[in-house]
Amino acid sequence: MNYVHSVTKHLLANRTSLFRWLFVAGFIVSVSACQQKSEDVTPQTSASTSENTTINDWILQNMQEVYYWNDKIPANPDKTLSPDLFFDSLLNKYDATTNPTGDRFSWIEEDANTxxxxxxxxxxxxxxxxxxxxxxxxxxxVIAQVLYVLPGSPAALAGIKRGDIISKVNGQSITTSNYSDLLFSGTNFSFGFASVSGSALVDTDKTVSVTATTFQENPVFLDSVYTVGNKKVGYLVYNQFVPGANGSDAGEYDSQVDAIFSKFKTQGVNELVLDLRYNPGGYTSSSANLASLIGKGVSSSKLYFREEWNSSITPELQKQYGSSFFIQNFLDKSQNIGANLSRVFVLTTEHTASASELIINGLRPYMTVTTIGTTTYGKNVGSITITDDSGKIKWGMQPIVFKSYNSAGTSDYSTGFTPNIEVEEPINLLPLGDTNEAMLKAALSQISGSTANARQAVSEQNSLLQVGSSIQRKAGGKSMIRPIKNLNL
Incomplete structure (x- = not known):
């Protein structure tokens, strides 16, 4: 991920689409903006039908060119549908039984600028x-257990912290039927809390009012260095692959990661724990930057990953740009600590996806990558953001356009990476970075040699059934984004 390069891609002479970023995609469809809204089923007027047809022509043209499964697009789709339903009708939909390699991840949104x-x-x-x-x-x-709070955010200023358990919103108990409306709608919230008492959850009298605001998340959440015996252990909590803030092209977050690894190198770090448990993905340039700081013996001549596009567009791209279009090599980084590492520990959950999984897959040909936690999400395909550079069409879409492979030709993690050492987060969460926190403790135990490569015993396991997560709703969640060159085919 170089930071946000807007690049016009003209695959045809009359093309009107602006392809801004590549994704190894994965926003969960059930919470994406392609959900059917109530107006989607309202009978269309002739004017809106005409407008839909114009938008849908644009959608279809782009999908026929770049969609990974473009050979599966229906021959005569219904262009009178609303754009979100029309887009959905084109997809090679996933089915666990009949189409297990189908599309789970393409989506469309009504406002591309947002x-x-x-x-x-x-x-x-x-x-x-x-x-x-x-x-x-x-x-x-339903209860909502806080995983982390962004420094300086409204929730942080209100005193909410990791591990807090929310049971009510605006005086209403959270249930399976209302949690989406209560938690994901509006901007003013009064949160009521519960606490763990023995094996039960008990409501308390505590309430906290918080007003949501426009906020820029810094994905570089926490870094530390620990001494374990004769080992210096670097620890980084990194929650999304984003090179810089919205509207910036300075790559300030990538630079912050570089500075952390420079510190690690200066302090003689010879073991690394990379905490990607809440990282749903992001820009591949930031993924390549991080991998290049870690990898052993890597350089700009070594392959990080390559892409496989559909069979009709591949020859055109090959002719115009050569094989380099499809590959991402490592970078030459003076802050690289790989010479001091024989392995890296990666902390994972079901929220670890796409660009995070690319780190695991991309580094494995070069060094031992030990995963600790629970099985990752499973995302080895990518998409691009397509918008209309004429400004007439406001929609933006995210179709899957490629599959990724590491330097060993491996791309077999569509069902996720099963952890080498299984550790579930308990119901009582300690702060991230606390050496007694379950996943970090397991990694440090491996480094000290005090435990075997087996399931780690964690007291007070969380036996509650998970029904969702706010992380799933992050734009581009489960994604991997790569800026690309101008395409003039």
Whole structure:
């Protein structure tokens, strides 16, 4: 991910689309903007039908050119549908039984400008991310457990912290039928809290009012250096692959990561714990930057990953740009600590996706990558953002356009990476960076040699059934984004 390069891609002479970024995509469809809204099923007027046809022509042209499964697009799709439903009708949809390699990840949004801001970490938010769980087995009541809080955000200023359990919003108990409306709508919230008492959750009298605001997330959340015996252990919590703030091309977040690894190198770090448990992906340039700071023996002559596009566009791209179009090599980084490392530990959950999984897959041919936590999401395909550079069409879409492979030709993680060492986060969460925190403790135990490569025993396991997460709603969540060259085919 170089920071946000807007690049016009003309695959045909009359093309009107602006392809801004590449994604190894993965926003969960159930919470994306291609959800059917109530107006989607309202009978269309002749004027709106005409407008839909114009937008849908644009959608179809682009999809026929670049969609990874363009040979699966229906021959005569219904162009009178609203654009979101029309886009959905073109997809080679995933089915676990009949089409297990199908599309789970393409999506479309009505406002492309908002999308581009969100992809750089700028959203209207309270500043906290949380998992949603059923309050008890068989119950319809839901609790939200806070995973992390962004420094300086409204939630942080209100005193909310990791591990807090929210059971009510604006005086209403959270349930399976209302959690989306209560938590994901509006900007003014009064949160009521619960606490763990023995094996039960008990509501408390505590309430906190928070107003969501437009906030820029810095993905570089925390870094530390620990001494374990004769080892110096670098630890980095990194929550999204974003090179810089929205509207900036300075790459300030990538530079911050570089500075951390420069410190690691100066301090003689010879073990690394990379915490990607809440990282749903992002720009591949930032993924390549981070991998290039870690990899052993890597350089700009070594392959990080390559892409496979559809069979009709591949010859055109090959002819115009050569094979280099499809590859991302490592970078030459003076801050690289790979010479001092024999391995890297990566902390993972089901929120670890796409650009995060690319780190695991891309580094494995060069060094031992040990994953600790739970199985990752499973995202080995990519998409591009397509918008209309004429400004007449306001929609933006995110079709899958490629599949990624590492230097060993491996791309077999569509069901996620199973952890080498399984550790589940407990119901009582300690602060990130605390050496007694479950996942970090497991990694440090491996480094000290005090545990075997087996499932780590964690007291007070979280037995609650997860029903969702705010991380799934991040724009481009489960994504990997790569700026690309101008295409003039």
């Amino acid at each position: 999308l581009t801001a969100e992809l750089s970490g700028q959203t209207t938010t309270t500043g906290m991310e949380y998992n949603l769980y059923l309050r008890s087995s068989g119950s319809s009541n």
